[in-house]
Each structure stands twice: as C-alpha cells, then as structure tokens.
Amino acid sequence: MTLLRRYRLRSIFFAAVVALGITIFWLAPAADAAELCGRADTINIADKRYVVMNNVWGARTLQCLTVAGDGRFEVAHSEHAKSTGSAAAYPTIYQGCHWGNCTVGSGLPIQVGKLRSARSSWAVSTEGVPGRWNATYDLWFHTDANAHRSPDGAELMVWLDRAGGAEPGGVLVARDVVLAGTTWDVYHADWHWSYVAYVRTSPTAEVRDLDLAVFTRDAVGRGYLERRWYLSGVEAGFEIWQGGSGLAARSFQVDVNL
Incomplete structure (x- = not known):
C-alpha cells in the first residue's frame, strides 16, 4: 500500500464523538459530507482520533468515497475492473499508524505479547453490491516500536464477507478453525512481510465485541507472527477488485487493551 498524506474536504460538520481511552463511539451522522476522489485522499475524523482513506493503491481507475462527519463512509463511485492479481483499492477507516501516518491517542503500537484484547x-x-470485493479487517505489525515507516513484520486480515470470487493471497493452510465463536479458513504467504488471512466460513455484515487479539494469538501459535513484534494499526474496510459502488461502513469501534 502507498503512504496516504493528503485529503480534500468539502464543507463538513464534525459530529460529537465520545472517546474513552482509545475506544471510539460513532454518534449521529453529520448533515454534510466530505468527498474523497483522489487515489491518496484521506480525512482526519474527530481531531485525528481516526482516519478515513480512499486508498486506491493497486489501479489507476477512479474511486470516490462520501464520508460523514462521524467517519461513516460509502463507496459512492467505482470504476475498478480487475479480474486477477492484487486488489485495486482498500477504502478504509483506521486507528493507529498506516505507513507512518498515525492517529492521535490510539495507544498503538503495542507489543503483541502484551496485548490483552483488541475488541471491535x-x-x-x-x-x-455487484463486483469482486471483501469486507475485512487489516492489522499491521512492525518488528519494533517505530511505526513511522512501512510495516516490516506481518499483515493479518480478518475477512467477514466477500463476493465475486474474491480470494486471499497465499495458500490455504487450515479449514474450519474455531475462533471467536465461529469457524474460519486460514491462508498464509511469505512476502516482504508475513501474511495471514482468516476467512469467515459464514459471512456476516456485522460483528459485535469481536476480540481481534484472538487471531493474533492463533497466528503466533502457527509461527506467522512473533510476540516481540508490535501491533501498529487496526484498519476496517473493503478490498475491491471490481465494482464495489454502494459498499458502506455504518459504524466502527475498537478498544485495544494492555
């Protein structure tokens, strides 16, 4: 993924956001909205407690997001038409650091071995919604506490839903693994970093109080992640290969605890 630095803002009203620690609660949507159409467009929400980014990193085709003042976003327009290879884009909301662009007050990075929970x-x-896409968490890990650079440890994805034949990278290494009260298929690859993806066998459009730390512990046990590494960012969005117009994030909350 590319470093995302800039954002474009059309008149936007920031809704009140209540934050305790690094837990974020979304309130009523704002009356006006921002539009992000540049490949690297981002917008800071609630004094940069979190960031929404358009993130067209794997294609040159147009994509536009509408983003409410509380951070809810929708893929308003997509011209992506990839049938193979990497995704065209990953529009997302995140907390922590993404390629050195860090939110405020997140408490990240946190060493994996000290992570008690990461409930979301x-x-x-x-x-x-037509096309080829997924709805997925994307967790990034650095090998040390310096997160103001590209991740060099691991990428851990948690796929909740998918369409159009979307598949993770790597190879299938385990089927029907029971985690967080349901079953997941597990994929792994060794790239510039260690990649592991957990694909929910029964798709869902909503999770409540999902402990993402359960997946980090499983990945440690499989040798794909090291306890001495640092969780540096928690992202939630849509990988899009084709189509995707109409995909929307309606709410988001994450609470990372030592």
Missing part, C-alpha cells in the same frame, strides 16, 4: 464492533452494508 463493526457494521457494514454489502447486500446486492
């Missing part, structure tokens, strides 16, 4: 609730709208 996330709701998306995907029904009837």
